Each structure stands twice: as structure tokens, then as C-alpha cells.
Amino acid sequence: MKKLLSTLMLLVTLATQAAEVPLLQNAMARKTTSLNGPWHYIVDVQEEGYYDYRMNPTRWGFFRNAKPQRPEDLIEYDFDKAATMQIPGDWNTQDERLFFYEGTVWFKKSFNYGKPKGRVLLYFGAANYETYVWVNGQEVCHHIGGFTPFNADVTDQLREGENVVIVKVDNKRKAEAVPTQIFDWWNYGGITRDVFLVEVPDVYIEHFSMKLQKADAKAKQRDINVSVKLNKPIKGRILTLKIPELKVSLPLMTNDEGRDVLQVNVPAKKLQLWSPDNPKRYHVELLLVDPAGPVVSDIVTDSIGFRTVEARGKQILLNGQPIFLKGISIHEEKAHGGGRANSTADAHELLSWAKELGCNFVRLAHYPHNEYAVREAERMGIMVWSEIPCYWTIAWKNPGTYANAERQLTDMIRRDENRANIIIWSIANETPHSAERDNFLSRLAHHSRSLDTSRLISMAMEVTGASNYKNRLQDNMHQYVDVVSFNQYIGWYRDVNDAPKMEWEIPYDKPAIVSEFGGGAKYGLHGEKNQRWTEEFQENLYIENTAMLDKIEGLCGTTPWILKDFRSPRRVLDGIQDYYNRKGLFSDNGEKKKAFYVLKQWYEKK
Ligand code: GCB
Numbered sequence: 001m002k003k004l005l006s007t008l009m010l011l012v013t014l015a016t017q018a019a020e021v022p023l024l025q026n027a028m029a030r031k032t033t034s035l036n037g038p039w040h041y042i043v044d045v046q047e048e049g050y051y052d053y054r055m056n057p058t059r060w061g062f063f064r065n066a067k068p069q070r071p072e073d074l075i076e077y078d079f080d081k082a083a084t085m086q087i088p089g090d091w092n093t094q095d096e097r098l099f100f101y102e103g104t105v106w107f108k109k110s111f112n113y114g115k116p117k118g119r120v121l122l123y124f125g126a127a128n129y130e131t132y133v134w135v136n137g138q139e140v141c142h143h144i145g146g147f148t149p150f151n152a153d154v155t156d157q158l159r160e161g162e163n164v165v166i167v168k169v170d171n172k173r174k175a176e177a178v179p180t181q182i183f184d185w186w187n188y189g190g191i192t193r194d195v196f197l198v199e200v201p202d203v204y205i206e207h208f209s210m211k212l213q214k215a216d217a218k219a220k221q222r223d224i225n226v227s228v229k230l231n232k233p234i235k236g237r238i239l240t241l242k243i244p245e246l247k248v249s250l251p252l253m254t255n256d257e258g259r260d261v262l263q264v265n266v267p268a269k270k271l272q273l274w275s276p277d278n279p280k281r282y283h284v285e286l287l288l289v290d291p292a293g294p295v296v297s298d299i300v301t302d303s304i305g306f307r308t309v310e311a312r313g314k315q316i317l318l319n320g321q322p323i324f325l326k327g328i329s330i331h332e333e334k335a336h337g338g339g340r341a342n343s344t345a346d347a348h349e350l351l352s353w354a355k356e357l358g359c360n361f362v363r364l365a366h367y368p369h370n371e372y373a374v375r376e377a378e379r380m381g382i383m384v385w386s387e388i389p390c391y392w393t394i395a396w397k398n399p400g401t402y403a404n405a406e407r408q409l410t411d412m413i414r415r416d417e418n419r420a421n422i423i424i425w426s427i428a429n430e431t432p433h434s435a436e437r438d439n440f441l442s443r444l445a446h447h448s449r450s451l452d453t454s455r456l457i458s459m460a461m462e463v464t465g466a467s468n469y470k471n472r473l474q475d476n477m478h479q480y481v482d483v484v485s486f487n488q489y490i491g492w493y494r495d496v497n498d499a500p501k502m503e504w505e506i507p508y509d510k511p512a513i514v515s516e517f518g519g520g521a522k523y524g525l526h527g528e529k530n531q532r533w534t535e536e537f538q539e540n541l542y543i544e545n546t547a548m549l550d551k552i553e554g555l556c557g558t559t560p561w562i563l564k565d566f567r568s569p570r571r572v573l574d575g576i577q578d579y580y581n582r583k584g585l586f587s588d589n590g591e592k593k594k595a596f597y598v599l600k601q602w603y604e605k606k
Pocket of ligand 1: 366
């Protein structure tokens with residue numbers, strides 16, 4: 001009897017339990033209902049709404065439910081009387097009390113919804129860092145990681161008419177988190193990217209990828225590998241792939257895992273390849289046919305570019321041709337002032353500055369940027385290095401930390417797998433050497449390759465100097481990456497007069513990227529070239545560094561640090577930094593510093 005009761009209870013829970021489901025790729029291209037706009041919020045420093053006064057999670061955590069079970073729960077809070085902030089958006093720049101805040105904020109959004117035909121997923125572009133979501137009082141997901149999307153199936157929780165979503169977001173820094181406690185950027189909290197509902201049929205296309213196979217220049221035919229996955233392991237479902245401009249229309253049929261693969265052959269002459277000079281993308285449609293009749297039950301469309309990228313010896317080849325990556329590093333911060341960037345317009349402004357600088361490449365540091373930014377870069381012909389926040393001193397020995405990093409890597413790849421402009425997945429930045437770190441990062445490199453072999457793997461390493469002026473790049477991780485990249489700060493954390501004497505040895509037959517160099521300057525501050533913080537100091541640092549880089553054998557690209565001054569709590573120098581890292585070539589208000597022109601001229605010659 002007891003067993004029966006507990007089984008029944010389990011069934012009841014399962015029937016109503018919503019959960020995070022695998023990421024829906026290209027969710028924006030489907031039927032969506034935006035939940036962006038004003039959300040009520042309550043700042044909850046001691047997490048009163050989640051724990052009781054003994055720090056036990058409360059069963060009825062009263063903030064969880066907009067219509068609490070017990071009326072007395074309403075006594076000490078009222079979302080509807082609380083202020084609102086714009087979502088998407090960080091809380092730090094929307095409420096001055098929250099500028100430095102790290103902790104929990106509760107959000108509430110009410111909305112009307114009609115009866116959906118199929119399933120409904122609640123999709124978050126990102127929320128930093130740990131998020132719990134309740135729909136009409138029921139928990140629908142718990143997500144960790146501040147820069148990747150997640151979605152939950154909320155079909156059974158939605159009702160016709162008024163609905164309520166409650167979200168708890170906590171951006172406390174933690175030793176075992178990814179990133180860990182110390183990092184050089186602002187810990188913007190909140191629901192920082194779009195939120196929307198997506199309607200999908202019961203059986204839908206969860207994910208598909210299209211990748212151009214490498215071929216030699218004389219090949220008459222080019223092959224595109226297509227792979228499709230449904231949300232359910234259903235065998236025998238028919239799909240049609242169409243690329244109208246190439247007159248491609250081909251069938252696929254799922255296996256018992258709900259997957260299929262296909263090779264599309266296109267005459268080489270007909271296929272325009274994506275490149276910075278010609279960022280060609282093709283309209284692609286993938287249709288799922290209803291088994292009951294010739295009706296399309298699901299459709300996904302996208303604009304997809306085709307290119308190859310490979311490392312050969314010390315060169316990087318794009319579409320078979322050697323290319324120098326004229327790059328710049330970028331943080332995901334709005335072009336004017338601070339705050340998280342989260343729209344195509346934000347991305348366009350930053351990327352236009354990069355173009356003006358003569359860039360064909362950007363390092364989107366130090367975490368996956370929003371999808372609009374990657375897509376806008378693709379449209380503008382800018383190649384991308386995309387990375388996960390395994391930054392500095394991660395808890396290498398902690399299995400949970402590894403699982404977290406792997407999950408972020410997976411979701412970054414899954415979201416952007418069809419973006420031709422992403423040529424590098426980066427797995428880490430400036431990580432101190434140890435056996436545990438090598439184990440952690442090599443597993444990540446293997447994982448990345450198991451998901452995607454159509455891109456290069458790299459990570460920003462550190463150079464270990466062999467003697468005072470002789471620098472040797474020595475890192476066990478060289479064997480797991482395709483491109484060896486390293487950061488160096490000659491002229492900033494070391495005397496600029498050392499630059500001409502520096503020798504660089506990269507003892508690996510792999511392409512090398514200098515993934516950071518630079519120094520700080522306060523826009524408008526002028527003086528001698530040896531006077532720190534002046535524009536002239538930074539200008540001279542760029543002159544000396546670019547001359548030094550010209551002597552590095554096998555250098556195939558660089559992403560100086562950084563496009564624009566960005567907020568960082570580590571940068572406390574009054575009157576100069578004022579909580580901004582000042583290494584930007586643009587000020588935080590978009591004014592160009594003198595060093596901008598040095599780099600621009602250098603890139604013109606590359
Ligand atoms: C680095 C880090 C970067 C910092 C930069 C700096 O090496 O990778 O995140 O912001 O140095 O300004 O010190």
C-alpha cells in the first residue's frame with residue numbers, strides 16, 4: 001500500500017513536472033511571444049524568499065508564487081507594488097543601489113496567453129548567474145551559467161488567460177563557479193538577454209547543422225554535411241532540406257534516435273563561399289513532414305554561410321587560403337557608457353568600430369556573447385573567436401566545476417554551430433599550469449572536437465620566459481589545441497623599452513595568435529610617451545608592440561586588448577580608472593584614442 005501510494009505520488013509529480021529541456025537551436029526563427037519589457041523586481045539580500053530563518057529552503061518559498069497558497073504570505077512583500085526594470089537588462093545600470101550588488105533579485109512578469117497548439121518552451125537568452133524559474137507557482141527550471149541560453153517546457157504550467165513567471169537570479173561569485181571568484185570584468189546581474197515563449201509541435205526539430213567539407217582548390221564538387229536531431233527518439237520521420245538558391249531539395253529520414261545525416265553535393269562553381277570579402281549566406285529551410293499526411297508539421301529557416309577553416313603548419317587557411325587575423329578583443333558592453341550589450345544595434349555599433357580599425361576578426365571575450373552579436377558579425381563579414389569563461393583560477397579538481405564548464409561549452413557550440421564566421425572555439429584564458437588543469441582542459445578540448453570538427457580549438461595561454469628577453473611558449477596544452485594563442489603585456493606590466501629586445505620562441509608547428517596585448521590610457525589625457533595613462537604612452541606601446549609582433553615567426557593573427565574601455569571592479573584608481581579598465585582603443589564614450597590609428601595603419605599593411 002505504501003509502495004502504491006509513493007508510486008502514485010511520483011506519477012502525479014511527473015505529470016505536472018516541467019523541466020529544462022535540451023536547447024532549442026535558432027529559437028528566434030520560430031513562433032515566439034516576447035516577454036521582454038518591464039518586470040517587477042524585489043532585491044533580497046538574505047534570500048528571505050527562498051530560505052527560512054535557519055537557511056532551509058522553504059517549501060512554499062513565498063516569492064515563488066504570485067498567488068501564494070497562504071494569504072499571510074502576502075504580508076511582507078508585494079511584487080505589484082515593487083518597481084520595474086527593463087528586461088533584457090542588467091540590474092547594475094538600472095538601479096543605482098544595485099551598481100555593486102551581488103546577490104539575489106526576484107523578478108515577476110504577468111502576461112496573457114491563449115491556448116497553444118503544441119508545446120511551449122520558455123526561453124532565456126541568458127541570466128547571470130544562477131537562475132530558478134517558476135511558472136504559475138511551479139518550478140520549471142534551475143540553471144547555472146551566466147552567458148548561455150536555456151529553455152524549459154512549460155506547456156503544462158501555462159493556462160489560458162493570465163499567467164505569471166517568477167524568476168530568482170543570483171550573481172554571487174563562488175570559488176567553484178565558472179568563472180570563479182576573481183575576474184576582470186563587471187559582474188552584471190539579472191536577466192541580461194531576451195526572454196520569450198516559443199511554440200513548437202509535439203515533435204520538433206531540436207537541432208540541425210550544416211558544415212562544408214574541406215576539399216582541395218581544384219575540386220569540382222563541394223560536399224556539405226547535414227545532421228538533424230528531433231526532440232524525440234522517433235524513427236521514420238521524413239524531413240526535407242531546401243536551399244532554394246542552389247536548387248537543393250533533399251529528403252532525410254530519422255533513425256530510432258530521431259536523428260539523420262545527409263551529404264549535399266553542390267558543383268563548386270555554383271557555391272559562393274562565406275568570407276570577410278563576401279559574407280554570402282544562403283537561405284535554408286528544413287521541413288518536418290507530418291506522418292498523417294503531406295502537411296508540414298515543423299519548419300526551421302536560417303541564413304547559413306559555407307566556408308572551411310583549417311590549420312596547416314603555422315598557417316590558418318580560410319577556404320584553403322592563408323589568412324592573417326586582424327582582430328580586436330571585445331567585452332559584451334554597450335558602446336556608450338557601461339551595461340550589458342544585448343541587441344543587434346549594440347553589436348552593430350561595436351563591430352562597426354572594429355571594421356573602421358580594419359579588423360576582419362574579433363575575440364568575443366571572455367564568455368559567449370549574445371546570439372545577435374555573433375549573427376551581426378557574420379552578416380558584416382567578421383570572423384569570430386568565441387570562448388567560455390574558464391578564466392584564471394578555476395577549481396580544476398571539482399567535478400561539478402568541470403560539468404558546468406562542459407555544459408557551457410556544449411550550449412555555446414549548439415547555439416552557434418551554423419555560424420560560418422565562428423572559426424575558433426576557445427576553452428580557457430590565462431590558466432596557471434598544473435596536472436589538474438591539463439586534465440580539465442584536455443577533456444574540454446576532446447569534448448569540443450566530439451561536437452564539432454569544422455572549427456579550430458584554441459585557448460589564451462601564458463608565456464613562460466626562459467630568460468629575461470627570451471620568451472618561450474611552453475604549455476602541455478599545445479597538443480590538444482589547433483592554434484596556440486598567448487597574451488603578453490610588454491609595455492604595461494613590463495617596461496616598453498624591453499619590446500625591441502624581446503625574442504619569442506614558439507616551439508610548436510601550429511599557427512600562433514597573440515590573443516592580448518595593450519595598455520591603459522585615459523582618453524583626453526596627454527603628455528610624454530613615457531607618462532603612464534596618457535594617450536601618448538598607449539600610442540607608443542602600440543608602436544613598439546606591433547614592431548615586435550612583426551618579428552614573431554608564424555604569427556597568424558592578433559586580438560589586442562581591447563576595443564573599448566570596460567567596467568571592472570578591479571580598476572580602482574581614482575580620477576583615471578574610476579572602475580574602468582582603460583586599455584580600450586575607444587573610451588567608454590566612444591572617443592578614439594591615439595593608439596587606434598597605430599593599429600589601423602598596421603592592419604592596413606597586413
Ligand atoms: C589579461 C586578461 C584580461 C584582463 C587584462 C588586463 O590578461 O586576460 O581579462 O582584462 O589582462 O587588462 O590586465
